Amino acid sequence: MHQTDPRIGGKIQRLRRQARTSQAQLAGVLGISASYLNLIEHNRRRITVPLLLKIATFFNVDAGELAENDDSRLAGDLMELFGDDLFADSEVTNQDVRDLAISNPQIGRAVIRLFDAFRELRTANSGAISAVEVGYHVATDAVSDFLQLNSNHFPAIEAQAERIRAEIDQLSDSFEHGLKTYFSNVFGIHWRLNALPQGLAARLSEDHEAFETADVLPPESAVFMAAHRLGLVAAARDIDRLILEAALPADGPALARHALAAYFAGAIIMPYESFLQACRETRYDIDRIARRFKASFEQVCHRMTTLQRPGHSGIPLHLIRTDIAGNISKRFSLSGIHIPRHSGACPRWNVYAAFLHPGQINVQISQMPEGQRYFCIAKSITKGGHRHNAPRRHLSIGLGCHISHAAEMVYSDGIDATNPAQAVPIGVGCRMCPRLDCGQRAHPPAEHKLVLNEDEQAESLYSRI
Numbered sequence: 001m002h003q004t005d006p007r008i009g010g011k012i013q014r015l016r017r018q019a020r021t022s023q024a025q026l027a028g029v030l031g032i033s034a035s036y037l038n039l040i041e042h043n044r045r046r047i048t049v050p051l052l053l054k055i056a057t058f059f060n061v062d063a064g065e066l067a068e069n070d071d072s073r074l075a076g077d078l079m080e081l082f083g084d085d086l087f088a089d090s091e092v093t094n095q096d097v098r099d100l101a102i103s104n105p106q107i108g109r110a111v112i113r114l115f116d117a118f119r120e121l122r123t124a125n126s127g128a129i130s131a132v133e134v135g136y137h138v139a140t141d142a143v144s145d146f147l148q149l150n151s152n153h154f155p156a157i158e159a160q161a162e163r164i165r166a167e168i169d170q171l172s173d174s175f176e177h178g179l180k181t182y183f184s185n186v187f188g189i190h191w192r193l194n195a196l197p198q199g200l201a202a203r204l205s206e207d208h209e210a211f212e213t214a215d216v217l218p219p220e221s222a223v224f225m226a227a228h229r230l231g232l233v234a235a236a237r238d239i240d241r242l243i244l245e246a247a248l249p250a251d252g253p254a255l256a257r258h259a260l261a262a263y264f265a266g267a268i269i270m271p272y273e274s275f276l277q278a279c280r281e282t283r284y285d286i287d288r289i290a291r292r293f294k295a296s297f298e299q300v301c302h303r304m305t306t307l308q309r310p311g312h313s314g315i316p317l318h319l320i321r322t323d324i325a326g327n328i329s330k331r332f333s334l335s336g337i338h339i340p341r342h343s344g345a346c347p348r349w350n351v352y353a354a355f356l357h358p359g360q361i362n363v364q365i366s367q368m369p370e371g372q373r374y375f376c377i378a379k380s381i382t383k384g385g386h387r388h389n390a391p392r393r394h395l396s397i398g399l400g401c402h403i404s405h406a407a408e409m410v411y412s413d414g415i416d417a418t419n420p421a422q423a424v425p426i427g428v429g430c431r432m433c434p435r436l437d438c439g440q441r442a443h444p445p446a447e448h449k450l451v452l453n454e455d456e457q458a459e460s461l462y463s464r465i
Helices: 009-018 023-030 034-041 049-059 063-067 071-082 094-103 105-125 131-149 155-171 175-187 219-234 236-246 252-269 272-282 286-293 297-304 350-356 403-408
Strands: 190-194 202-204 210-214 317-323 328-333 362-367 373-384 392-402 423-425
Touching: 009 034, 009 049, 023 034, 023 049, 071 094, 071 105, 094 105, 105 131, 131 252, 131 328, 155 175, 155 219, 155 236, 155 252, 175 190, 175 219, 190 219, 202 219, 210 219, 219 236, 219 252, 236 252, 252 297, 272 286, 286 297, 297 317, 297 373, 297 392, 317 350, 350 362, 350 373, 350 392, 373 403, 392 403
Parallel strands: 190 210, 362 423
Antiparallel strands: 202 210, 317 328, 317 392, 362 373, 373 392
């Protein structure tokens, strides 16, 4: 009997938990033992096509969507890890890494967590950061992995946001006014604007009876801050349960609580059904959708990545946020593109070129070394500067999908996505990228020795290794 590759156990486990179904219950529906299902969820048994179809039917998802896996992302993270100078003399090949990601994904993730901790301790020992910062960075990576493993979709929080949004809409035609009334009626908290000290965006009073947002914030930021605070109190039980199940390291729960409250804020400001409909109607026109929901560019992009309701999902997207120095502060990928875990991304990627054209949507067909192509858009934004002489932060937001979904986005109009000549060759990072003819290399590939020809000098020191 034909069998699928044993790569989707984690996705089955995630769907089962989201549906709040036990292993015994699902095993009974599928006609297999709970112990066999446990082996499938841990990728220790192959899954037959008939069984795959039964699981897809039970969770109301497309079988092809279910069969897609996260091996490429895990393999990419591992390749980045083994590209470190620590492994310069090892003979680990890319195929070895892929074999590990496919056959033992749990071990692969454990290796990544171990290296994360080692890397931060190594940096701390150099005096660059403190031990406190080490813990923070490890926790940040763990929370990012937690969001990725859940496909950045949390049904329990969605349900809570939908319920509360319906109650708010009954209180007023204005969401902002209804939110204020709901805060006061249900939690006894009075939301108001106030002149807060510079650098402070919002605060809860000591008696917990007032929530203040800085009067210099843009309206969409102030509303998001209030919705975030509402998430911390109204969805606390669901958030705590998700964090408990995640088993995060120290400092992880606090960061995860912040992230999940932000998820709630996006869900209540941009309700799932109406937001997905707006995405489809406008073909993911971010500016139009932002005006419709009175949200910011970044808020809309982030919400677009959460549309993963089984059987009723949006485009599988990736999201990256980077500052002008190349520090990646947000990364999430359902498109399949690999975003570096530690190092900066490829300078050829339009998420960096966007800084050269502030405020404009920059479009690019990006081709990875293995041949996969992705449709990417990017826009640079500015945060802060709400007061005279206040500092500003310059960020770039990148959003994209696999090339097969390009036509579903309005930004692909006028672009021949089927023409390979339109693609820009990019890589994950110089240490992992095999392209030897790139004039923008900052480092040599991990598997190549540096040999310099003093009689010839290329445009880039590492482009002719």
